[in-house]
Amino acid sequence: MKIGGKEFNTIWFNEINQNVQIIDQTKLPHKFIIKDLNTVEDTINAIKVMEVRGAPLIGATAAYGLVLAMKKNNDVKYLEKCSKNLINSRPTAINLEWAVNRMKNKLLSCKPANLFNTALDEAKKICLEDISFCEQIGQNGLRIIEQIYNSKKKTINILTHCNAGWLATINWGTATSPIYLAHKKGIPIHVWVDETRPRNQGANLTSYELNEEGIPNTIIADNTGGILMQRGQVDMCIVGTDRTLSNGDVCNKIGTYLKALAAHDNKVPFYVALPISTIDWNIKDSKDIPIEERNSKELSNVDGVNSKGEIENLLIYPKKSKSMNLAFDITPAKYVTKLITEKGVCDASAEGLKNLFK
Structure with a gap:
């Protein structure tokens, strides 16, 4: 890209x-x-x-x-x-x-x-x-965007979380691949980009790469997505995943679970895009997924550019305050509309995933 x-x-x-x-x-x-x-x-x-x-x-x-x-x-x-x-x-x-x-x-x-x-x-x-798989994920996801556009005939508003773009892969991305292909095909797209605290990977990376590709996007605070869904300003959600269990449970950047809950409550389709190499066929219970806990300074400190154009790291919390930095959460399969893979689109379930390999 x-x-x-x-x-x-x-x-x-x-x-x-x-x-x-x-x-x-x-x-x-x-x-x-x-x-x-x-x-x-x-x-x-x-x-x-x-x-x-x-x-x-x-x-x-x-x-x-x-x-x-x-x-x-x-x-x-x-x-x-x-x-x-x-x-x-x-x-x-x-x-x-x-x-x-x-x-x-x-x-x-x-x-x-x-x-x-x-x-x-x-x-x-x-x-x-990976490049080939991500492009094929894009082709499979494009058909979903086309269906929504053919029904709506207006700009498609897509909400993302974290960065599942080409910066997270080798090229194309997973969640962004359908967006890029839709844009190249002339379908009007607007992306709501979750800021994605604590590392601001949506604001720093997803918005950055969408800007470079000329795709309209708006950065929002992580807690804004729910009210946008209530207002009917989100047509679909697409996120990536770091590990998906064989039953369809999805482990992704912290905050994904809350977006899935809001989408479910507001009847907004919630899609997860992934290559099949991201499927864990061994762990059966999501409680057994190792959840990374990173340095709390990723929460308490933020990088920014000062008036001199220099990047500075600033403390934004009270010095005596403690913080907890879990990097991922788990979205149960029941809140996932479909999984979009290079092999096709399937239900987020054991049967759905097995059908991809028949």
Whole structure:
């Protein structure tokens, strides 16, 4: 997708320098910085501090982390150690573990001399697949937007939460992919962008990328979506997911559950867009999903640009106050209208997901 009119992916391998390059998302929207990742430790840190974020992109970054690991040391024990450290870097998004296990299974059958090239080929394949899957998610979601537009014949108002855009994947995004395709097709779209505290990923990232693509959008406080739905100003909600259980329960950025409840109460369709690599086929009870609790300073402190054009980090809470920073919540399947995947659109249920694979 575009930044300043130029096409970018979120991550790529620099063939000349033999390293990995990313868009540092902690600096957006105020600065656009391309950062070099030279070691597996660099990739682990990039995931932890959220220079890269979003389930598919985290998985791709972990894959490239093993590429850099094999560049340094093609020993199987080192592969196992790095794989474990990558999986532990963020616990909730299932794509991370999925990508690492896929890479590891591929590499364990290789001769030591072939490990680096095999790892690089597989990481590139994961990225290309993600682009293709996200575009297909877009095609499947586009049909839903078209149905609403053909009935309404006016601008479609879509509410999003957090960033499930191309910055969260390699390209296209999950929740934004249908929006981009609808826009390219000439369907009038307006997006309500949840600010998404505490890291403001909607305001800082989703609105940023929609602006770059020329799609009208309005940033709203996280608690505004409910009254907009009551007023009939939201036609549909589309969000992403970091982990979806085989029964259709959805684990996504904190605040998603409240949007689903408001949508259910106001009869607004609530869709979740995801590649099937985000499905957890093993955990059966959503209570068993590991919910990441991040540093409370993400709540108490906010980055902004001062009058000198410098980025400053400011404390906004009383010094003595404590804060709790849970990164994700769980939306029960009964509040999800449909799941939009690269394989098709299905009910958020065990039967619905099984039908995708028949």
